[in-house]
Structures are given as structure tokens and as C-alpha cells.
Amino acid sequence: MSDGVVIPQSPVGVQQPEADRIVRRPSVLLLLLREPSACVALMTVVTILLAALFAPWLAPGDPYGGDLALTLQPPGELALLGTDGQGRDMITRLLYGLRTTLMIGFAAVFIGCGIGAVIGFAAAYYSRLSGLLMRLMDVLLSFPAILFGLAIAAIFGPGLTAVIIALSIATVPLMARVVRGAAIVVMQQDYIEGARALGMSDRRLILKHLLPNCLSAIFVFVTLRFGQVILLGAALSFIGLGAQPPTAELGAMAADGRNFLFFAPHVSVLPSLLIFIIVLAFNVLGDALRDALDPKLNK
Amino acid sequence: MTKPLLELEDVRKLYPVKKGLIVQKEVGTVRAVDGVSFQLMSGETLAVVGESGCGKSTTARLAMRLIESTSGTIRYDGQDITKATRQDMRRLRRDMQIIFQDPYSSLNPRMTVEEIIAEPMVVHNVGDRASRRDRVRELLRLVDLAPYHADRYPHEFSGGQRQRIGIARALSVSPRLVVCDEPVSALDVSIQAQIVNLLKDLQKEFGLTYLFISHGLAVVKHVSDRVAVMYLGQIVEIADKKSLYDNPRHPYTQALLAAAPEPDPSRRTAMKSLGGDLPSPLNPPSGCRFHTRCPLAQERCRSEVPALREIGVGHRAACHFAESVPAFDRFRNGEGIHPRLQERLALYARHKAALATASA
Numbered sequence: 001m002s003d004g005v006v007i008p009q010s011p012v013g014v015q016q017p018e019a020d021r022i023v024r025r026p027s028v029l030l031l032l033l034r035e036p037s038a039c040v041a042l043m044t045v046v047t048i049l050l051a052a053l054f055a056p057w058l059a060p061g062d063p064y065g066g067d068l069a070l071t072l073q074p075p076g077e078l079a080l081l082g083t084d085g086q087g088r089d090m091i092t093r094l095l096y097g098l099r100t101t102l103m104i105g106f107a108a109v110f111i112g113c114g115i116g117a118v119i120g121f122a123a124a125y126y127s128r129l130s131g132l133l134m135r136l137m138d139v140l141l142s143f144p145a146i147l148f149g150l151a152i153a154a155i156f157g158p159g160l161t162a163v164i165i166a167l168s169i170a171t172v173p174l175m176a177r178v179v180r181g182a183a184i185v186v187m188q189q190d191y192i193e194g195a196r197a198l199g200m201s202d203r204r205l206i207l208k209h210l211l212p213n214c215l216s217a218i219f220v221f222v223t224l225r226f227g228q229v230i231l232l233g234a235a236l237s238f239i240g241l242g243a244q245p246p247t248a249e250l251g252a253m254a255a256d257g258r259n260f261l262f263f264a265p266h267v268s269v270l271p272s273l274l275i276f277i278i279v280l281a282f283n284v285l286g287d288a289l290r291d292a293l294d295p296k297l298n299k
Numbered sequence: 300m301t302k303p304l305l306e307l308e309d310v311r312k313l314y315p316v317k318k319g320l321i322v323q324k325e326v327g328t329v330r331a332v333d334g335v336s337f338q339l340m341s342g343e344t345l346a347v348v349g350e351s352g353c354g355k356s357t358t359a360r361l362a363m364r365l366i367e368s369t370s371g372t373i374r375y376d377g378q379d380i381t382k383a384t385r386q387d388m389r390r391l392r393r394d395m396q397i398i399f400q401d402p403y404s405s406l407n408p409r410m411t412v413e414e415i416i417a418e419p420m421v422v423h424n425v426g427d428r429a430s431r432r433d434r435v436r437e438l439l440r441l442v443d444l445a446p447y448h449a450d451r452y453p454h455e456f457s458g459g460q461r462q463r464i465g466i467a468r469a470l471s472v473s474p475r476l477v478v479c480d481e482p483v484s485a486l487d488v489s490i491q492a493q494i495v496n497l498l499k500d501l502q503k504e505f506g507l508t509y510l511f512i513s514h515g516l517a518v519v520k521h522v523s524d525r526v527a528v529m530y531l532g533q534i535v536e537i538a539d540k541k542s543l544y545d546n547p548r549h550p551y552t553q554a555l556l557a558a559a560p561e562p563d564p565s566r567r568t569a570m571k572s573l574g575g576d577l578p579s580p581l582n583p584p585s586g587c588r589f590h591t592r593c594p595l596a597q598e599r600c601r602s603e604v605p606a607l608r609e610i611g612v613g614h615r616a617a618c619h620f621a622e623s624v625p626a627f628d629r630f631r632n633g634e635g636i637h638p639r640l641q642e643r644l645a646l647y648a649r650h651k652a653a654l655a656t657a658s659a
Contacts, residue, residue, distance in 0.1 A: 189404045189405075190399040190400075190401055190404040190405035191404065191405050191406055191407045193365060193397075193399075194397060194399065194405055194468075195407075195418075196365060197363060197365055197392060197395075197396065197397045198392060198396075198418065198419050198422045198423075199388060199389040199390075199391075199392030199393070199422065199423075200418075200422040204422070208407075208410075208418075209407055212407075212409040212410075213407065213408065213409055215409075295408065295409060295452040295454070296408060296452070296454045
């Protein structure tokens with residue numbers, strides 16, 4: 001059966017109309033850059049990440065020590081974005097706050113969505129486990145994230161670890177539900193049965209067939225959840241369960257500024273604006289990435 | 300065609316129906332496949348025909364052990380596969396492949412055609428990367444697609460082309476048995492013929508054995524050597540193609556034959572198509588399962604279950620009156636045409652004649 005096999009290569013000078021028609025699919029990055037909004041989001045995200053990464057080098061001042069003689073300075077020549085209630089430079093605080101906030105967001109989404117995805121796939125693939133796992137998820141789902149924060153802060157003491165653990169736990173059941181729902185739809189497709197008929201391992205079936213076809217649902221949820229987690233983390237810091245002073249964290253900073261909202265709005269508004277930009281950029285990027293990864297939407 | 304490649308013996312698949320949220324009570328069983336036996340000889344095509352819900356697809360999946368049978372034995376090449384271990388089954392799966400009905404959901408949209416066709420080889424460790432690449436291109440040519448199609452994704456193809464990709468995937472590991480689960484039902488008629496011819500050519504070339512599932516007898520006539528007709532989870536008639544089409548002995552087979560569309564109106568018969576729906580397999584009728592819809596049903600049919608018995612050479616039917624069922628002739632020329640249809644034809648002839656005189 002292996003005779004007469006000719007692989008279409010392009011010998012010099014030979015016209016090969018078939019080979020000419022092979023159009024290489026553009027890379028994911030290229031597809032992303034075609035969309036203007038995705039382009040902007042990507043640049044914003046990269047800038048935010050770089051800023052957070054190099055905060056100690058970029059920051060003009062000390063995030064913890066301030067000049068108490070120069071509190072609540074409005075943005076101006078003394079400090080480009082002003083100073084906060086304890087005379088600390090806002091730019092420095094924002095850069096360090098960005099680090100903490102992003103760390104909370106990434107850690108909680110990574111841990112929570114990771115565990116949630118495993119549970120979701122297990123519940124969809126092994127139908128025998130489904131009842132037990134999903135009822136467990138329902139139990140978790142019935143507690144608000146703030147309550148988890150309270151309970152875990154009571155055990156470990158308030159701080160970043162408590163926030164990350166609480167938000168991870170709150171993310172697990174949501175992720176598990178999203179993944180299970182998407183996976184169950186995919187499981188009914190013939191190609192899953194075909195994969196079974198081939199006798200492939202469960203591992204290969206889940207990783208090669210189930211997961212890639214659930215990706216769009218997962219992407220939408222993860223990016224959406226990233227924004228929510230940052231907001232929730234900010235809320236936990238706001239009520240004093242999260243980042244403890246003097247740690248810079250965007251939510252805590254927004255909370256600090258609420259007493260001076262009328263005469264020094266920049267103390268609250270700037271960190272809030274930054275949170276807004278982060279959440280928006282990640283959401284737009286996530287949507288664009290989902291489209292770029294879907295072969296059906298590639299033109 | 301000497302020894303059976305696949306043999307089913309009294310295979311059953313029962314689904315318990317449960318009620319209750321916490322304490323589940325069994326309230327009944329759906330008898331999806333209820334005592335099916337047949338032999339599939341090496342190199343032949345056995346078609347399994349029946350209306351939707353009769354258990355033909357379930358039978359196919361049972362034969363491949365994609366679902367576990369409740370009871371009965373399934374022998375592949377003489378080996379009972381109902382008790383085969385996972386490892387044994389894995390090895391056997393290389394030998395038996397499946398082609399699906401729906402060309403849209405049977406190909407993973409996230410994989411390129413090359414990945415799809417090469418996957419059975421990857422799973423069964425056949426060849427290395429380069430030889431698999433060559434094989435994919437060879438297979439594409441075999442199913443009348445072009446090698447440059449290998450880098451594309453399934454959504455870039457039409458239904459017929461996708462079905463060809465599915466066939467190429469099934470053939471990539473050189474199987475002996477191919478289960479075709481209504482491979483042409485989702486395609487339009489012109490494409491159906493292409494795919495059927497392709498399947499026939501491939502069978503001739505590679506000595507494949509087909510278990511061909513279909514809901515109509517028309518397509519089957521072209522591909523099969525033998526035909527089994529299923530009704531409500533049981534085989535009601537099984538025979539070689541010629542005797543089944545020329546001399547159907549079960550009233551249900553006759554009804555199925557009569558239901559096949561006939562393009563020539565002058566050859567349409569007045570045989571009434573079956574009324575009613577397929578009875579629920581949850582609570583099948585007593586006696587002969589077909590008696591509720593059978594035009595010839597008698598008292599005995601209500602109480603006594605007919606056995607699938609030999610009524611001719613290689614021809615078995617499950618009807619008490621298999622010998623006395625009136626002969627079926629769907630092509631009784633002229634006579635038997637519905638009076639309404641006759642009126643219409645006369646009207647048309649008159650109209651034509653009037654047009655002819657007017658223009659002359």
C-alpha cells in the first residue's frame with residue numbers, strides 16, 4: 001500500500017498548483033494583532049505586567065515611608081500623581097499595589113480554576129462521580145466569597161494568603177460547573193465516541209479531544225473570573241481582611257482614600273481606575289484569544 | 300466467506316428505568332436490544348435495517364463493545380470479547396473501526412485533517428511520524444481527496460468530503476471489520492451514491508467486512524450481501540439480499556420495502572404504509588411485537604411469540620405465517636395504483652392533449 005506515495009514538495013521549476021494552494025495558518029499572535037481592540041488590550045496587559053514586575057526599579061520613592069508634612073498633595077510638580085494620607089508617593093504606591101493585586105488575581109484564578117477544571121472534567125467524564133462531586137460543589141457555591149474570607153482570616157489571620165485561599169475556594173465550584181457543562185456537551189459528539197472506539201487512554205481523550213473543545217467556555221470564564229477575583233480581593237482588603245497596612249494593594253488603597261474623597265479624590269480614584277483598566281484589558285484580551293484559538297473563526 | 304468474523308449470540312441490552320431522587324426504584328426496563336443473534340462472515344457486508352429506535356445502532360455499538368451488553372456473547376474472530384480485558388480490547392480495536400452517521404459531529408473541529416486521520420495510528424503506535432505523514436496523504440488520495448487537504452480543518456469541507464475523511468480515518472490502521480453506522484443517511488442523494496461506491500471499492504481492494512446500519516432498504520440493496528431487518532430490538536427477518544428483496548416473508552419487511560420512495564409514479568403501488576408509531580420498548584407488545592401494526596395480525600400473534608425460524612436456504616423470518624404471507628410485488632404495473640393517482644395521471648394526459656391540439 002505504500003507504493004506510489006508522492007509527498008508534494010516543490011521541486012525547482014516545476015509548477016505545482018496543489019502545493020501553491022497550501023496557505024499556512026497565521027500564528028495566534030498574528031491573528032490577535034489583526035483586531036485593533038485586541039491589540040490595545042494586549043499592549044495594556046504587557047505594560048501592566050512589566051510595570052508590576054519592575055516596580056522596585058520604576059518606583060521613584062519608598063512605598064512605605066512618607067513625609068507626613070506633605071500629605072494629600074494633589075497631582076502636580078511635587079509628586080506627579082500626588083501623595084496619599086500619609087504623604088507617600090502615589091506612583092510608587094500604585095506600582096507596588098499593582099504587584100500585590102495581580103498576584104492575588106493570578107494565584108486565586110490559577111489555583112481555583114485548576115482545581116475546578118479537574119473536578120469539572122472528572123464529573124463530566126466519569127458519570128458515576130458526577131453526583132457526589134457536583135453536590136459538593138453546590139455546598140461550596142452556597143457560601144459567599146466574603147464569608148470564606150472571614151472564616152479563613154479567622155484561621156490564618158488576615159493577610160494575602162488568606163485572601164488567595166478564600167478566593168481560590170470560591171472559584172473552584174464556579175469553574176467546575178462551567179467546565180462540566182461545556183464538557184458534557186462535547187461528550188455527546190460522535191468524535192468522542194470515535195476516540196473511545198480507537199481504544200485511546202482516558203488521559204489522551206480528555207487532553208486531545210475534550211479539553212480543546214471546551215476551551216472557549218473556559219477562556220471566557222477565566223478572564224471574567226480574573227476581573228471578579230481582583231474586585232473581590234480589593235473588597236476583602238477594603239473591609240480589612242486582606243492586605244494589611246502598610247502593604248500596598250489597590251483595593252486597600254481605594255479604601256484608604258474614602259475619607260478624603262471630596263478634597264483629595266485622587267487617593268481613591270487612581271487605584272480604582274487602575275483596577276478598572278486591568279479588568280477591562282484582561283477581559284478584552286481573553287475574548288480575542290478565544291476567537292484566535294478557534295480554527296473555525298480564522299479567516 | 301468461510302468463518303464468521305463477528306458473531307452475536309442472544310445479545311441483550313436492557314436499560315433500567317429508575318425513579319426517585321434519593322432512593323431510586325426500578326420502575327421498568329427499556330429493552331433496546333432483546334436477543335439478537337447473527338453471524339458476520341469475513342469479507343461480506345451485512346446490513347442491519349429498521350426504523351429509528353429499533354436498536355440497530357445499539358446493536359452496532361454492542362458489537363464493538365462501545366457499550367456493554369447486559370447478556371449474551373459477542374465473538375470476534377472466535378474470541379469472546381464480552382469478557383476481554385481492557386488491554387485485549389485495546390488491541391482488538393485496531394481491527395474494528397467505525398464510520399459515523401453525522402459527518403459534522405464525528406470529526407474533532409480542533410484538529411487538522413492530518414491529525415484526525417493519523418490519530419488511530421498514533422494511538423496504536425503504528426509507524427513513525429514521517430511514515431504516518433505519508434500514509435495520511437496516501438489515504439486522502441484513496442478516498443478521492445487531495446494531499447493538500449491534510450493541513451485544513453474539518454469545517455472547511457462539505458458533508459460528503461467530511462464523510463470521506465471519516466472513512467480515511469477508519470482505514471488508517473488497516474482494520475478488518477468496519478462498522479458503518481448510517482454512513483450516508485445525512486448526505487444528499489448524489490453524494491450518497493459516491494460514498495456507497497467508495498465503500499464498495501475499498502471493500503474490494505482491502506477485503507473489508509462491513510456491518511452496515513441503515514434505516515432504509517434502498518441504499519442497502521446496493522451495498523449488502525445479506526440483510527437483517529430489526530423491529531423493536533429483535534431481528535424479524537434475515538436473508539441474503541436477493542431472497543429478501545424478491546421474496547420478503549415478514550410483513551414488516553414488506554412494509555419497509557413499500558415505504559421506499561419510488562420515483563416512477565406509474566410503478567407506485569397502493570400498498571398502504573404502516574400507520575402508527577413504533578411501540579415503546581419499555582413495554583413491548585405481547586406475542587409478536589409487530590402485531591399492533593401488522594395488516595395480517597391474527598389472534599395467535601397476540602399471545603404467542605414467533606421464533607426466528609429457517610424458511611429457506613439462509614432465510615429466516617420471525618412470523619407465524621411466514622409461508623402464507625402473500626407474495627410482495629411492489630412493481631405490479633398499473634394495477635394497484637391509487638384511484639386518486641390514476642385520476643391525476645388521466646388529468647395530466649388530457650391537459651397535454653389539449654395543449655397539443657391548441658398549438659396545432
